[in-house]
Amino acid sequence: MCSFFLSRDTDGSLFTFIAKRKYMFVFFFSPICEIEVPERLSSCYEQLQGYNLIERCTSVPVREATEDEIMLVHSSDYLEIVKSTEKMKQEELRKISADFDAVYFHPTTYLCAKLAAGATLELVDAVMLGRTRNGMALVRPPGHHSQRNAANGFCIFNNVAIAAKYAQKKYGLERILIVDWDVHHGQGIQYIFDEDPSVLYFSWHRFEHQQFWPSLKESDYDAVGQGKGKGFNINVPWNKVGMGNADYVAVFLHVLLPLVFEFDPELVLVSAGFDSGIGDPEGQMCATPECFAHLTHFLMHLAKGKLCLVLEGGYHLRSLSESVCMTIKTLLGDPLPRLSGEMAPCLSALESIHNVRAAHKTYWKCLLHEGNGRLKDLETTTFISALTGLILPVAYSYQPDLTVVIIGQNQSLSQNGISLLISLLQGLAQSQVLVLIQESESKLLQDVIKLLMGDFTPFLGNYTPASKENVQMLTELRQQLQQEWKMLQCSGK
Numbered sequence: 001m002c003s004f005f006l007s008r009d010t011d012g013s014l015f016t017f018i019a020k021r022k023y024m025f026v027f028f029f030s031p032i033c034e035i036e037v038p039e040r041l042s043s044c045y046e047q048l049q050g051y052n053l054i055e056r057c058t059s060v061p062v063r064e065a066t067e068d069e070i071m072l073v074h075s076s077d078y079l080e081i082v083k084s085t086e087k088m089k090q091e092e093l094r095k096i097s098a099d100f101d102a103v104y105f106h107p108t109t110y111l112c113a114k115l116a117a118g119a120t121l122e123l124v125d126a127v128m129l130g131r132t133r134n135g136m137a138l139v140r141p142p143g144h145h146s147q148r149n150a151a152n153g154f155c156i157f158n159n160v161a162i163a164a165k166y167a168q169k170k171y172g173l174e175r176i177l178i179v180d181w182d183v184h185h186g187q188g189i190q191y192i193f194d195e196d197p198s199v200l201y202f203s204w205h206r207f208e209h210q211q212f213w214p215s216l217k218e219s220d221y222d223a224v225g226q227g228k229g230k231g232f233n234i235n236v237p238w239n240k241v242g243m244g245n246a247d248y249v250a251v252f253l254h255v256l257l258p259l260v261f262e263f264d265p266e267l268v269l270v271s272a273g274f275d276s277g278i279g280d281p282e283g284q285m286c287a288t289p290e291c292f293a294h295l296t297h298f299l300m301h302l303a304k305g306k307l308c309l310v311l312e313g314g315y316h317l318r319s320l321s322e323s324v325c326m327t328i329k330t331l332l333g334d335p336l337p338r339l340s341g342e343m344a345p346c347l348s349a350l351e352s353i354h355n356v357r358a359a360h361k362t363y364w365k366c367l368l369h370e371g372n373g374r375l376k377d378l379e380t381t382t383f384i385s386a387l388t389g390l391i392l393p394v395a396y397s398y399q400p401d402l403t404v405v406i407i408g409q410n411q412s413l414s415q416n417g418i419s420l421l422i423s424l425l426q427g428l429a430q431s432q433v434l435v436l437i438q439e440s441e442s443k444l445l446q447d448v449i450k451l452l453m454g455d456f457t458p459f460l461g462n463y464t465p466a467s468k469e470n471v472q473m474l475t476e477l478r479q480q481l482q483q484e485w486k487m488l489q490c491s492g493k
């Protein structure tokens, strides 16, 4: 079951749309944005209808976020400023918009921003209360650039950051993961949780050695968090445009997944911006819509499947709407589409991966023991390192037509581990997996059948990091094999 929200546009978005139509008459007075337009949502909705996905999702009415909820993240002074824009005339709106970077206030902006945040919180409730397994909130304005005291980059209230604080407060969560796959750095989220080890923030973003907006030093890989939050802020800077499917999957396999399996989140929030997709004028990246299906699939294996995606950017309407559909199909459990293009990350991506891993080595046990050594038996503790650092990269390099998993007797993996392995391998071969199990393993057989039927979300509890010897041996194996299987590479050095 997947949940789906569309913040309704009888209010601000429609108003923005009308304002856009008046553009030619009021050019000097109405501050409006050329790309963050209402059609972003309507095109997604039309495409979802085209794929018959609307009727497969549970649609939940949205509500406005309350002032108290907004103030979980934002200051009361800033809230009052946003509130005051409701009654402003055009000239005042233009002036107040100019106080911020790339922000366009309209009399209905406040209402729309409250609806976007409120829809996100409704999604968190639906997932946390088990009304739905996962879901996506299609909302605007986006949120990840907005800060405690400032609107920024089309963002008014920080929807995802508010959702994280809300989930902590209402459900007592101790570990929340935020994955920001928008092509811009969500510096707002970074600032809010910079010293907070209970929220792990991951962002990849077009950076180009600080030349690309917002051009901040703290968007680079060495901004790892501050104080107690050190190690809980992961920035992957893209120093070139044109990053594609292989680059994105490589970062997930070699940076995000090993760290977050160790982090063991209780809820995953995604700042799901699709300006990192092909065709987008902002990102100028090359990842195809199918790539977002795979990224979603990876994240579905964390936090017992509690996954909430929230729309951020995405300005190429065709690319955006297709990517949203691919994401929602994956949430619904559809077979994953094949990834196009050569599965080999580029040198610039490998340099970024290497730098991030090196910067976080001090904070994450799974990165600690890199070097040369010998592998002992494959123990459960080594499992995640082997899965993300060896098995999946080889599988993604090879792109099989069928995956066969053979589970013999006396293997040392836990049932959860085996289920996780099978489920992650379902990302390949258009989800065609043949599992061969010894007859004596009847409990495992039941789990695997449930898993293949889509009724069971595997997760790995009780994470313990791999031993030094095993990590070193995996590293050695990777080095031996990476000429042939390019996705094994995790360094540009």
Ligand SMILES: [Zn+2]
Pocket: 182, 183, 184, 273, 275, 282, 312, 313, 314
């Ligand atoms: Zn963006």
